Amino acid sequence: MSTSNPEPHRTKDLPDSDVPGPGGSDSVLGLHRSHMEVMNDPVMLSARGEPGTPDADEPDTTSGGQDTVQAMHDIFMREQAEPRDGFEPVPMWVIAVFGGLLMWGGYYIGANSADFRRDVYDTGEFRYAGLRVDPGATAPDPEPKTVAELMVIGADRYQRVCLACHKTDGEGDASKDYPPLNRSEWVSGTEASPARLARILLYGLHQSVTVRGRVYGREAMPAQGGAMKDYEIAAVLTHVRNSWGNKADPDDANPGVSTAVVKSAREKVGKREPMVEAELKKIPLDYSDLPPPPKK
Ligand code: HEC
Structure with missing residues (x-):
């Protein structure tokens, strides 16, 4: 077990000859890190063993990779809305509006049907x-x-x-x-x-x-x-x-x-x-x- 590697995601052995500039994977990782810093998530920062980060609650830095996944998972779970059981009850005002519309419709048909006589409308x-x-x-x-x-x-x-x-x-x-x-x-x-x-x-x-x-x-x-x-x-x-x-x-x-x-x-x-x-x-x-x- 090595505690010397502060960046467990990094794969230094990979040849990066096909990547122009000073290491493409480095810049991706750098972006990721700076993003995490912006977010200022103590769990993430401590998982990477950042210097100056309090890791009193995280004494074992060797399991950093595992913790990172767990921490990410926690973050996502935190963002989800609480699932609800069953349907919400229909608000009273909706029932009242639809009831009113039904009554008005019934009245309108009753008042304007002309006894449903075909000759009233069929004048042609x-x-x-x-x-x-x-x-x-x-x-x-x-x-x-x-x-x-x-x-x-x-x-x-x-x-x-x-x-x-x-x-x-x-x-x-x-x-x-x-x-x-x-x-x-x-x-x-x-x-x-x-x-x-x-x-x-x-x-x-x-x-x-x-x-x-x-x-x-x-x-x-x-x-x-x-x-x-x-x-x-x-x-x-x-x-x-x-x-x-x-x-x-x-x-x-x-x-x-x-x-x-x-x-x-x-x-x-x-x-x-x-x-x-x-x-x-x-x-x-x-x-x-x-x-x-x-x-x-
Ligand atoms: C139950 C069916 C029926 C009803 C209802 C009826 N008719 Fe007729 N009508 C006939 C038939 C059948 C004849 C032919 C009778 C025959 O063959 O001798 C006829 C013949 C006629 C004729 C003479 C022949 C022609 O085609 O010009 C006239 C005019 C006539 N009907 C007018 C009327 C009028 C107006 C009414 C409504 C008040 C009426 N009918 C209701 C069946 C009916």
Whole structure:
């Protein structure tokens, strides 16, 4: 055991011919030492056996190398944060803020959902041919008079009653034998008249009907006379006659199918079986159930 070597890290036997200058390893060691001195760590200084360092607590300088590693280890351990067990409890203010946000969100959805009705937001569904109808417009219910007023109520009734079979785009459903209303000759084309349409709605239609060159007949059109009032039938008919590609009432003030037309058709015919196509065709296109205007 030698106590004469004050610098245990130093390897004097190594040839340093490939290192330029007065020993590369020396300068590295010198840097290290000066760093330690700057840090002024008594353990480190004493471990190297520095002269002038108190080594009363370190009498054995022979085990300097071992101690150095230990001292380094101690230094690093000292720098680590104390590890904690488990999670920190969530602060009360975070719980309060999130609770408040949840309550506000619930209130907001409740207050602005409009009963989750699709027609409130989905206003692009009905693009009326030519006629502009404000999606938020209201109409005198139950006494709509103009085409625009009838269409506001008619759009609503269409959604509730007819949409299931005749669909949003008015094209019906060929696979289920529901005929189209869009560009149908019976709605606004060559077979369409207020008297015929009022009867289809009031009493229903069965057996078969030809629409746009295709024969439909597997299903029946259910009568609406019991479920819908005269003004509602007038409204939904005005709606389908002026939606999608249909344009039947160019005069906004005079609907082809008015409440009066439906009312007289109902009074003239009373209760009856669903209509059939042949019967409808027998009604002249210019026929009206309305009493003729009084002569002057
Ligand atoms: C249960 C399904 C169903 C519902 C609901 C329904 N229809 Fe129909 N509709 C039919 C069927 C089926 C026919 C064809 C009947 C036949 O073959 O004789 C038809 C035929 C028609 C026709 C004549 C043919 C044509 O395509 O132009 C009109 C007009 C019509 N419906 C309008 C309406 C309106 C307006 C409503 C809503 C008030 C409505 N329908 C609700 C099934 C339905």
